[in-house]
Amino acid sequence: MRRFLDRHWYAYAMVLPVVVVIAVLVLFPLAQGVFFTFTNINEGNIANPILDRPATYVSVGLGNYLKVLSGDASYGAFWSTLVRTLIWTFGCVFFHYTIGLGLALLLNRQVRGRAVYRVLLILPWAVPAFISAFAWKYMFNAQYGIINQFLRLFGLPDPVWLGQSDWALVAVIIVNVWLGVPFMMVALLGGLQSIPGDLYEAAEVDGASAWQRFRDVTLPGLRSVSSTVVLLGIIWTFNMFAIIYLITGPNPNTRILVTYAFERFFSGASRDFAVASTYGVLILSVLLVFAGVYRRALRKQGEVW
């Protein structure tokens, strides 16, 4: 034991602050949150220190899970919401990745004014999310929004973007793509710059076409950075509530799992903490399963992560 500590004490001393903060502010609330999923806790029966009221919530066993997983519309229609969440997540991450990769490839060339382009293209990342949400909500407004004015100018149809239709989902995906491309672009640009130039020269000497160089040099060289950022992108997008919540509010056409958890948590007279936590646990489970499958798929390609 002594030797063990002697060898590792400074490593542990350095991770200790993080472990303490995470344990106190993540693990403990998480455990309590999981406990809530087996109860009927809400605003009306939680212990209230201000009113000096004791807690009166009771255990309901697996009741919350059964209600949610039955797909009942009064509990957020779990399965159809899950499908919408998947459309949202993969739609966003697909465009994040392809547009981000495209721009990174352009910026990786020698272009005059590259530094200026780079600053402008990363800008959406630096704008706080609630301001972006407000800006786009203003631009998407059906009457005075500039997007519809622009569409009308060209005689194109001008849908009510943020109304009760699937256009609202399209609109929030557009906003989130705008918001998320810079991160992907920057990460992939770094990945591109770490691919040794001799590989391209060798490929060129061997007579590889531009497409072959892209497929056989660029893509394999980006595999490790891509697998990380795509996984992170999927996790973040799956749980991205701010944009949807701020732009369309409780619109059922843009409802994804995490925004429904929020609706349950924040709105209504009796804020339903139990169902909100149940959604949280289900979201975590879906992502854990996904991460496991993803990891196995990578490992099959000889990738250790």
Add this chain to the structure above:
Amino acid sequence: MTVEAASLRVVEPVQPVLGRKRSERSVIASVGLHSALVVASLIAVFPVFWVLVTSFKPDAKAVETTPKLVNDSSVDNYVRILSGEKGDFLAWFGNSVLIALMTTVLAVFLSATAGYAASRFRFPGKRSLMLSFLVVQMFPFAVLIVPLYNILLALGLQGTSLGLVLVYCTTAVPFCTYMLKGYFDTIPTDIDEAGRVDGLSPFGVFWRLVLPLARPGLAVTAFYAFLTAWGEVAFASAFLSAADESKTLAVGLQVFVQQNRTEWGHLAAASILVAIPAIVVFYLVQRFLVTGLSSGAVKG
């Protein structure tokens, strides 16, 4: 056109060679490249530009159906906000700056120490620590506001800035640690060993040798942590007291979005005021972004 191609070629040797040689690119390819970048930049910048334009318009003009760049524009919106007519803007601003800076400092410290330990030492539990950082990001923490509230209350931190800062750190630190671990991995361990030979303690090596070398990585971490705290709404409205002078900007600005009626002009002006510090921080770190972020992401 030929002139342009020739002048581009002259510039070439000055810049470091990145990617493939450019001399072969045709004029058409050049035009295509620039137009793609210009269009993308316009899309990236336009929403911010449009908010800026709107911020000078009176509320009533901001909702007219014909867009104009200038429409009774003046700085009235800014004057009214800064003079405190719409709520204690300057106090909110101060709170936000304080909370964002505290989050930045604490998150950089926490993730730098943890990232360094994960990069340099092999210790039991390292793998599970890094995996738990990944898992932590999978849970929507906002639904844990009740347990978090309880624990902050128990620690005596409920309603204080420090409590909110700690909550922000838990969301920022996992990704920052990954990023910094990757960055530290790119710094040769010979440097650490040389420092140890010269009589520095492991902490001395970290503090005096590795941290200064890791400045790009630290800059990106700081940027990320700052943004996490700067624009956050849900936690801030739950954990700070409801008194007007203790709000952050993101919470305070909700006064412009009342039911059925949004004061677009004022909201736009306030948004610009909020965005300025974030953009300043961004501008200071942007030259580090590519190197700092990618080494972290490449190594995972």
